[in-house]
Amino acid sequence: MKTRHVSVVAVAAALALAGCSNGSSSTTSSASNTPTSSATVTSASPSDSPTASAGADKNQTATINVTLMKDSIPPATQAAAIAEMKKQYPNVTVNVEILSWDVRAAKWTAAWSAKPATIDAAEMGNTDVLSWASQGALADLDPTAFETNATWLDSLKQAGTFDGKLYGVPYYAGSRVLWYNKKTLGTATAPTTLDELQTLAAKYKTGGNSGIYLPGRNWYVNTGFLVDAGMDSIATQTGGTWKGNLASDAGVKGIERLKAFAAAVSAAPADVDETNDDKIFGQKKAAMVIEPGWWNGVVSAPGPKGQAFPAADLGAWTMPGTNGPLPQFLGGSNLAVAANTAHKDLAVAWVNVLAGTVVQTLVAKAGSIPNTTTLVDQVPAGPGKMAAAAAAGKGWFTPTSVNWSKVETANIMKDFFTKVLTPGTDAKTVAAEYDKKIEAILNAAA
């Protein structure tokens, strides 16, 4: 047990930087519900949890508006967080809004340019923090005000730090695994290389059905093929200038491998993203999908009509690459407080609740990697731990530029993969075209 504990801690520590909260945007009815304070608290008593935001008046009456991201931590955990906040601040109402990833920039822009800000605190993808902090939208925070700060995952801490100051408190990390339908795959054993996986998955590609559903715009997964082929990063900075690497020899090799792989195993269109993964998998139009380690909570959750994919039929493998696991995007989320908030003390208190031991224990139990190394052993065996192990291998992260968020908001990477995976396009030409687009954004004045 101890060995496993140590290894998982090492895994967590190895999670260097991370990206947009796993990037998944699959739709579930439960995720869009705004939790209420009447939700069940399923964890330890909060009374003994230290509260670092001691500056906030416990008896004050106020309302704070906060946002969390769609398909992030499960609704039950959100409800537990609200209940925890209610216990610590009985007269404070927390209005939680669940944002979809596509609209976050517009929503934050409107909310944080107002004075006072109309969103006091927010969950952000870890690739977001740098850009918003550099623009002055976020408040700098004192790390010692947060209960778990001494043992934060270094990756998420780095992602939340700009110019030596903390703007994004680590929330959770995650990575992807290969989920499969046990009934469809029968006795198949875990493939150890990409070639083996291709041979296995190709058997299930028939008509409109996929062996592995690999939509073109799922750029978090697709970029892994380029890194697998040896691409260092999407762009690297030399002498203060960013240069795109998509058209590098390794990048092009990875694109060609991805094209061949996708053509052999996937019927997914090049112009859609992973939004429909759960529907496609649930309707048995795909034998396998690549999704975060906690995805079982999404696909096995009851839908609007009560339907759910049977948990017993759901299996998970580590996604193989050419040599070892396919490099996975080091996803994760941070928690930020608006610079223009009128309730900074309460916003910090709310962040402290989400980042604190009570909620983080639930986060770990749900299969995500918690923000503190001390709770990583709470991640249940299976997909969650597989994801952590995959991330500890050769992971990748987005360029650490304050402008990177603009590349994402403008859908540059999604468009790149749509174009390059459209039959008849030349990988090198398209990659060079998008390198230029990325360079233009990254090298522009912030």
Added chain:
Amino acid sequence: MSTVATEAELTAERRSPAPRLPAPRKRPRQRNWLTIWALMLPAIIALIALIAVPVYKMVVLSFEKPNIFTHKYKNVGWANYKSVLGDHEFWTVVFKSVIFDVAAAAATVICGVAVATAMMHMNKALKLAVSTGLLLVWATPQFIGATVWQWFFDTEFGVANWLALHLGFTKEFQHSWYTSQWTAFFVVFLVVVWQSVPFVALAIYGALLTVPEELNEAAEMDGAGPVTLFRRVTLPLIVPVLIISTLLSVIWDFRVLTQIAFTTQGAPYGQTNLLGPYIYQKAISSGAYGVASAIGVVVTVMLMGLSYFYVKIMRREDQ
């Protein structure tokens, strides 16, 4: 003094009005300015808050490089305008917007006239059903209508692809409507025209109801066929409504944003971004609020040109 009236005098006499009867004495009435202002005040406040203030701020912002979070503003003079007007991409978007606008407005008016004319020949029940349908479409919020159409043309779950497959038009399981600029524009075009036709159809239907029946009967007795009847009798009488509907369509269709945001989202590769989404991209994605405001000002000036004709026609109608 000459006894022969000059031509000018005669003309003046001809033009002069008939001798007037002494006007009845009116009791001098004072205008109740208080009531007038009280009635106008809500509209004035709304106009100031919703139009004047945002337009003023947009104009100010167009000369600045702002940080909207820290509220620090740096004056950059005409730099934003120079950057916009010298940008090839901007003119491409303007060109596309104008072509789309003219095509959508024309299609809207043609469909509107067709529906209105058809309604004139319907029985009561059918007319009620069509009117209700038109009103429902008109009342549907733009984003809901656009989402429904997006689903209709969805690559994997769309009814359009399902129909095409099952009716034997294609053997493709998943036709991507948004990977070609033409088919993507077709979807946006359909959504915009679908949402605009009800207003035009009902306005023109209202105008058609005012055409005196005797005129049609007289023309028919003189041997006019349906086409001649429409072209020579009906059309001239509904021209004012037609012009106003066309102008409004042109103005509305120039500002298309929601319909693109909820269908193609600019796909493929930003090629279906017309002026509305283009401004949105500049502001929200690029954080170039000053540049976006400058584009906003340019577009506002363009639309004011169109609105001038609209107001002019409206005033003529009033007189």
